[in-house]
Amino acid sequence: MIVILNKKFLRIIVAVILLLIIIITGTILYNRKAATSTTTNYATVNRPIERGNENSDYIAFACNVDWGNEVIPEILAILKEKEVKITFFVTGRWVKAFPEMFQEIVKAGHEIGSHGYQHVDYSKLTLDQNKEQIKQTEELIMQYSDKKPVLFAPPSGAYNEYTLISAQELGYKTILWSIDTIDWRQGSTRDVIVKRVIEKPNHRGAIVLMHPMPETAKALPTLIDELQGKNLKVGGVSDVLMD
Structure with a gap:
């Protein structure tokens, strides 16, 4: 038993x-x-945009800002003189640290995009971390701008599926580039930067990546003049995304 x-x-x-x-x-x-x-199926998420409409009359300048305060006033002055509006992708921590400088960009009428809160590797972040980076930056941008940003450029172009899902669910298009000035690299002089951009084919609808570097500011007037000489309008990212 x-x-x-x-x-x-x-x-x-x-x-x-x-x-x-x-x-x-x-x-x-x-x-x-x-x-x-998440509520978004990754298979249906919009992939990063590297260039706009190839039939566009525009070429876009995208300036990523996480540093470079000493150069930004010069860049703004050149753009004002040339009557050109571009896109500035700003990090949240930069906006928080330098609100006056950010407001100068906003007042000048340039398009504002999100560069995330910190300049970190987004491809290593979780879904929640990606969302928090974008949300924090949006809140700071909205403190000084009455327009919600709709463009997001991940630092260094690094992303994973969570980055794309987060951006789309929060109402953003993820932006990369088609022409890189590589202006941060040692040896990137004014002439080298100009050559890197001008010698590239298919300028129509292209997105040119740059940063607030001294040599970039020197190259800017020549870049604008030469591209306009090719019957192109120099503008922001949203300009090349239009049909």
Whole structure:
């Protein structure tokens, strides 16, 4: 009798253990699925935009700002003189640290895009971390601008599926570039920067990436003049995205 009871008890224990294994496995799989998906299906997420309409009359200048305060006034003065409006992608931490400088960009009428809160590798961030970076920056931008940003440029062009999902769900288009000035690299003089841009084919609808570097400011008037000489209008990212 004791043996029979022990066998029944053993079977119950085994059944309970199997049930617990099934429950735990299901929970793990569910959490993994929840961590890698949101209300947006990744297969339907818009991929990063590297260039706009190739039939556009515009070429876009995108200036990523996380530093370079000493150069920004000169760049703004050149753009004002040339009557050109471009897109400035700003980090949230920069806006927070230099609100007066940011307001000068806004007052000048340039398009404002998000560069995330910190200049970190977004391809290594989780879904929640990506969203928080974009949300924080939006809140800061909206403190000094009455227009919600709709363009997002991840630092260094680094992103993962969570970055794209986060941007789309928060109402942003993810922007990269088609022409890189590489103006941050040592040896990137005014002439080198101009050459990198002008010698590229297919300028129509292109997005030119730049930063507030001294040599970039020197190259800016020549770049604008030469591109306009090719019957192109120099503008912001939204200009080249129009049909």
